Each structure stands twice: as structure tokens, then as C-alpha cells.
Amino acid sequence: SSSVRLLLHLQFIDYSSSVNRLLIDLLFCSFTRPSCGQPIVHFASLVGQLMLNFRLVLWCGPPPGPYLEGFDANQLDVGVLKGQIVLNKLKLRDTILSDLGLPVRLCKGYIGTLKLNIPWKHLFPTPSKPVVVEIRDVFIVLGPNLNQPYNEQAVSKRARSAKDSAVVTWEEDWRQAHLSDEEKKVNASFKEKLVASIINNLQISIHTLHIRYEDDVSYPDHPFVAGVTIHSIQARTTDEQFRPAFTGGMPTIVYKLASLEYMSIYFNTDVSEHVSKDRGDAWVTQMTSLVNGPEAHPAHQFLLAPVSMMMKLKINSKGEANIVPKMDADIAVEKFQLELDQDQYSSLLFLADGLSRFSRQSVHRHLRPHNIRPTTLRGVQAWWKYCISAVHEDVQERNRQWSWARMSNRRKTRIKYKKLYREMCTAKKDSKSKIKLQEELNSMEDDMSIDDIISYRTAIRQALLAEKKALERHRKAENDKHQSGGWFSWLTGHKDTETDALSKAFGGAMSERERQDIYEAIGFNEHDLSNVEVHSPSYVALKMKLCLKKVGICLRQGQVSMDRDDIISLDLDSLSLTLKHRPAADAIRVDLDISRVIAVDEFLRAQSIDDQTFCCLLRPRRAGHVLGQKDSTTNFASESPFLKLLFETKPMDSSADSRVVLHLEPLEVVYLPSSFRRITEFIAVPNELSSLNDVAAAAAATAGYLQEQTTASLMYAVGAPTVVIPSDDIVMVIDLGMLSVCSNLQDPSKLSVNNLEEGMYDRFDIRLDHLQALILKREDGSDMA
Numbered sequence: 001s002s003s004v005r006l007l008l009h010l011q012f013i014d015y016s017s018s019v020n021r022l023l024i025d026l027l028f029c030s031f032t033r034p035s036c037g038q039p040i041v042h043f044a045s046l047v048g049q050l051m052l053n054f055r056l057v058l059w060c061g062p063p064p065g066p067y068l069e070g071f072d073a074n075q076l077d078v079g080v081l082k083g084q085i086v087l088n089k090l091k092l093r094d095t096i097l098s099d100l101g102l103p104v105r106l107c108k109g110y111i112g113t114l115k116l117n118i119p120w121k122h123l124f125p126t127p128s129k130p131v132v133v134e135i136r137d138v139f140i141v142l143g144p145n146l147n148q149p150y151n152e153q154a155v156s157k158r159a160r161s162a163k164d165s166a167v168v169t170w171e172e173d174w175r176q177a178h179l180s181d182e183e184k185k186v187n188a189s190f191k192e193k194l195v196a197s198i199i200n201n202l203q204i205s206i207h208t209l210h211i212r213y214e215d216d217v218s219y220p221d222h223p224f225v226a227g228v229t230i231h232s233i234q235a236r237t238t239d240e241q242f243r244p245a246f247t248g249g250m251p252t253i254v255y256k257l258a259s260l261e262y263m264s265i266y267f268n269t270d271v272s273e274h275v276s277k278d279r280g281d282a283w284v285t286q287m288t289s290l291v292n293g294p295e296a297h298p299a300h301q302f303l304l305a306p307v308s309m310m311m312k313l314k315i316n317s318k319g320e321a322n323i324v325p326k327m328d329a330d331i332a333v334e335k336f337q338l339e340l341d342q343d344q345y346s347s348l349l350f351l352a353d354g355l356s357r358f359s360r361q362s363v364h365r366h367l368r369p370h371n372i373r374p375t376t377l378r379g380v381q382a383w384w385k386y387c388i389s390a391v392h393e394d395v396q397e398r399n400r401q402w403s404w405a406r407m408s409n410r411r412k413t414r415i416k417y418k419k420l421y422r423e424m425c426t427a428k429k430d431s432k433s434k435i436k437l438q439e440e441l442n443s444m445e446d447d448m449s450i451d452d453i454i455s456y457r458t459a460i461r462q463a464l465l466a467e468k469k470a471l472e473r474h475r476k477a478e479n480d481k482h483q484s485g486g487w488f489s490w491l492t493g494h495k496d497t498e499t500d501a502l503s504k505a506f507g508g509a510m511s512e513r514e515r516q517d518i519y520e521a522i523g524f525n526e527h528d529l530s531n532v533e534v535h536s537p538s539y540v541a542l543k544m545k546l547c548l549k550k551v552g553i554c555l556r557q558g559q560v561s562m563d564r565d566d567i568i569s570l571d572l573d574s575l576s577l578t579l580k581h582r583p584a585a586d587a588i589r590v591d592l593d594i595s596r597v598i599a600v601d602e603f604l605r606a607q608s609i610d611d612q613t614f615c616c617l618l619r620p621r622r623a624g625h626v627l628g629q630k631d632s633t634t635n636f637a638s639e640s641p642f643l644k645l646l647f648e649t650k651p652m653d654s655s656a657d658s659r660v661v662l663h664l665e666p667l668e669v670v671y672l673p674s675s676f677r678r679i680t681e682f683i684a685v686p687n688e689l690s691s692l693n694d695v696a697a698a699a700a701a702t703a704g705y706l707q708e709q710t711t712a713s714l715m716y717a718v719g720a721p722t723v724v725i726p727s728d729d730i731v732m733v734i735d736l737g738m739l740s741v742c743s744n745l746q747d748p749s750k751l752s753v754n755n756l757e758e759g760m761y762d763r764f765d766i767r768l769d770h771l772q773a774l775i776l777k778r779e780d781g782s783d784m785a
Helices: 002-010 018-029 039-058 073-082 152-177 181-201 282-289 342-364 377-401 404-426 432-445 450-482 498-506 512-522 673-682 690-706 756-760
Strands: 084-092 104-117 131-144 202-215 224-238 253-269 302-316 327-341 542-557 565-582 587-600 616-620 643-649 658-664 667-670 712-719 722-726 730-735 738-743 764-769 772-779
Touching: 104 202, 104 282, 131 282, 152 450, 181 202, 181 253, 181 302, 202 282, 224 342, 253 342, 327 342, 342 377, 404 432, 404 450, 542 673, 565 673
Parallel strands: 131 202, 327 542, 658 712, 667 722
Antiparallel strands: 084 104, 104 131, 202 224, 224 253, 253 302, 302 327, 542 565, 565 587, 587 616, 587 643, 616 667, 643 658, 712 738, 722 730, 730 772, 738 764
């Protein structure tokens, strides 16, 4: 309906895309209701729009939706009317990614079942049953597309799309920045109700998802495959105890339970059989057999071992008035295991090198020879011509940037563009002149950069805004002059009510009845905006907690089909991460707790020798531990956390910009040259992969950014590590004692012209206690005296 489209347009949703239209209509089916006077017309309009959008997205005919093969859109009409849509064995076209300029291509795509249950009779006037979406057997096989030919039309289309997207984003940011406070409250409140209603009334279930990438180009001598598998994803509405239940309507607090089961990431090396080469439907069966599950355990070289997690989500639609956070998420993970062997590491480096070369070659791809090898005379000539042309093009572009002709042309373009854009902003809506102006602007933007487009538009918008404010001041002065001080002047005054602001925000195309119907369906009250007025800086609007019972990282040699030798393992027990956001103060707080950490030299521990004393390289120093040996017990519940970290911006009880509190238990560190040598050999980069310097440059840029500092309140209480350096006969033990670092903040009120220099520096109190070193003699080469 036009009312729904208007609301969506004002809620920052792009309704021009056929995919967005489909998803929006499906979601709105779950909570919108027809106007009281015309239920049949509204229902027919909604169903008709839904069927049309399904056709646009899924139909295998002409664009905009050539995504599926062998799909009969005529069967869809009856399904939508009955509220049951079931699509089976959908095959994705392999041309979906062809125009995106990506270094990958779609080899095969398949969706086993797509079910959509829309209980029409139970949606109106108030939803009593949810909209259920169920998807089964989603299989996608990708392959490399590093040496793709240059497609000028596709490149121009992507550039135009990028410009349009940037302009739309800028236009929306500008509009939001210049809304009145009342309009911002209305929009924020409606958006929160909209999101809460969609989440409450939509149930999603996805079973068996497998995305696989097969590559025999990046590392020809060792072809590899990588993939992501998920056994199931479910999101359901629950009661307060997180038991599946659907109460209907719009409750004050929405409870949602989401689960993810058996998600894994694998990276298999030296693979000769590729699924993408299979013909017929046999590849679907093979893709199914490679997904991990409760009873399926295929042999993979895992980067991420199968992991399951559960999230409990609470959404509060009353905001601060209801005290609890607007959004509270609790995520629990049993075990998170990361693994990497040397073959995987080498293949990943070659893959990164291929992607880096693809990115660099995109600059001159229009000059690059295609399918011509430099081993023939013709190939040598073509590649030399490419090298010379690329260098010549770069030199010409640098010279052109500072040429008078370009500067003069850019100035003319700027003046003309600003003039046309001003005329378009002041032209009447949907007039022929405005459409013509838009076409001229689009033609000019083809040869302009995104920065220039936004810069010119910003200048015109600011000028028009200044002119509007000047005109309003002039009109106000004139009105005050003619209507000042009369006994009955209050009769002619104008009152800007909340209804006026609401009508301005949602436009005049919507009738009052339609607007009230939609507001009632999602529980929105235009006269009660307390849920968006956050007065207290201490109110926590967002809270998220992540608990991982065990985190493991392991470096290995060998493959799953061979005898694998573990090099080193690192285990973290009971990791807890909590994030809190206070929007009124624009502040965040992060708390991190880790109960225990241990690093073990697995190669040394696996050796069939008696001396395994120093296989434990890193662990907290506890009473009763044998130096360098791994503990046999696994019960650490009674021990204090090994690490406690608190980071907070704009803390409530401090005048500092940020606060960091770190408490670290003493560590026992064993230095073994053989262990560090094995790690160094593992991470060594082959000489032929010099292009990975791009990654190093990006890391350096990030490190430079992190060097920016503000006034910080620091308090470190760190039990410095005990470093153990063993040899055959003796052991050196260096106890670095206790290290504490505390910031000494200056009181701004006590600063004056005379002592201003004292306030220009950050001051820290650093203290190191109980530093000692011991040399011990080993007895029988296995323990210490």
C-alpha cells in the first residue's frame, strides 16, 4: 500500500530494489493490518504486491531478477493466496556474480527447500501467529576468477552504482542532520517499534548451509578447497523463561532465542577432486555429506572446529522508563577451537597473494592481454605493449592532473553542476523540468568523482539553508512588527504540536485512519515518546555478554590424512566479554575476564623421552605447581581470574576521557630456543610472495592510527612474569616481581597561567617490587635442586 511505502521510505529503507521490496512486504505482513473501512482492498493490494515482488526477484525471465533456473512463477500465485509458499530444488544461475568484478565466480548454486508460512487470518487486526520462514539445503560452490577479461560496460555500471549509493547515503545523512528535535524523536521511536515488531513476529529456521570455494589456480602445485558449513540456525520468539512461545500483539519486552549448531570452517589442502566438476545432481549429495552434524563427522582440515552457540535476546520497547536496557544479548559458547597446519598456512599465503595481485591489476585491466601467454613471440609483444602502455598511462594521468586544460574544465564543470543542482532543488516535485535537470546531472556525474559530487551538493544545500533561515527571520520580523502587543494577538498565534511535526515527518499522502491503524499494530504512540528520551547519562541502552567456556589455538604440521605433529597449543579457560553502551553520554564499557591461560610445546611433550619438565611454556604461577610441567587437574573454578581488564570511555566517576584497569596474575614463562625456532619456521613467508608487503603496509597504518592518545586514567596491577631459562645442567629463574602503573590526573580547576605547563603532560606512577634472579642446579636432568 502507499501508506506502507511512505513509512518505509522515511525509515531509511531503499524500496527501489526488487529484493528489498520483497523482504519488506514479507516483514510487514507480520504486523500491519488493513484500514477499518477497506480491509478487502488492502488485503488484495498486499497479496498482489507480494506476488509481483516474488516474480521480480525469482523469475528466470528478463531482468531485474534473472537469478534462478527452471522456476515456474505461475505456481506462486496460488501459494501466496493460501498463505503457504513452497519452492523446491531451486538452482542459481552461474551469472549472478559475473558483473560485480569479484575475484570469484559462482560455479554451482542450489536451494533445496524454501518455505514461507503467512497465516493471513491470524495477522489482522492483531497478529496472533508468526510468519515462519524455513530454508533447507543451501549449497554454493565458488571458484577463482582472477584472470577475468575487461568488461567496460560492467565497470561503468559498477562505478555509476557506487556514485548513486554514495549520493543516496549523503542525502539521507543530510536530511537526518537537519531534522527538528521533534521529528528526530518521532522517527527514532517509530523505528524502534518497527524493529521490535519485526523481530517478535518473524520466526526463521535454516538447515544445512554449505558454502565452498575450490581453487586450483592460486597454488597450482597444491590445489585446495575452503568452506563454511552450518548444520542449523534458528531464531524463535519465547516467553520470559526463554521457552518457545508466541503471545501475539506487541509486548513490552520481546524475548528471542537464537541458536547456531555445528558451524565450522575448513581448509583442505592437496585436494584433487572438486565438486564443481561433477555433472548432474550428484554434487548436491556430496555437499550434504561434507556438512558436520550430530551424527556426521566428515574428515576436514579445520580452521575452526565445529562450534555451537546460543543467544538469548531481550528487546525493551519502553526504553529508560522500563529501567532495563533497550537491547540485552547473552551469547554462550561451549568451545571455540582454532587450528592451523603448515600446509594451510602456505596455501592461505598464496591465496592472499593472488587476491593482492588481482586488486593491483584492476587499475590497468583494460590494457591487460587476455588468454595470451608470454611464451610465444606474439605473447611477448602483447605483454611488452601492456607494460609500456600502463606506465605511459600513469605518467599521462599525473601530468594531466596539473594541466591548465583540466583545471579550466573542472572549474566550468563545477559552476555548471552547482547551477543545475540549485535549480533542481528549487524545482517543483515530479515536474518535467526537474526530471530533465536530473538527467543532465546524471550525465555530468559520469565523469566526476564521488568527492566532487558530494562537495558541490553540500555547498548548494548549505547556501539554500542559509537563504531559508534568512527568509524566515525576515518574515518573523515582519509578523512581529504587524502583530505586536495586541490584546487578541494570542488568537492569531500558531502552535507547533506533535501532530504537526508527525504529519510533516510522514507526509500528507497518508490518511489519519491509515496512520493510526499502523501505529496500533506495532504499539507506537505518537504522544508518548519517552522511550527515546534518554535523560540519564548512567542509563545503559545496550548490553551484550559473550561467554566462552574454552578457547583453543593450535599450530600443527601435517594433514588430517597423515600423522599430524602438533607444534604448540594455547588454551584459554572461561573467557567472558561484556559490552555496555550509554547513549546519553556517548560512552562504552568493555569488561574482559579470563580464568586461565596455558601454552604447551606439544612437540616436546610428545617426545618419547623422560625429560618433559619444560613443555609448559606459559601459564599462571600458582602455589603447588611444578615448574615447567603441565598440571594434571582441570578444575580451576576456585582460582581467581588470571586476567581482568576494564576499558571505559567517559566514566561516570572520573574526569578522564577514558579509563583502563588491568589486573594480571603472575605468569610463568619458559624460554626454549627450540620452541621459538619451530614457531619462526612455521610462519616464514616464501620469497616469491613479495606482494604481501601490502598487508604489512596496512598493518603499519593501523598501528599509526592507534598511537593517537587522549587523557587516560590508567591503573595496571600486573604480577610480572617469572622467566625460566633451562639448560642441560642449570636453570636460570628471573622473577620480575610486581609491576604497578597508575595515572596521576591533573585537576583542571587548579591550573593557572603560572602552572599551565604542568597540565600539558600525562603523569604516571610506576612501581616495580620484589625483583630477583636465581640460578638452580638440575639433578638427573629432570628436576631442580
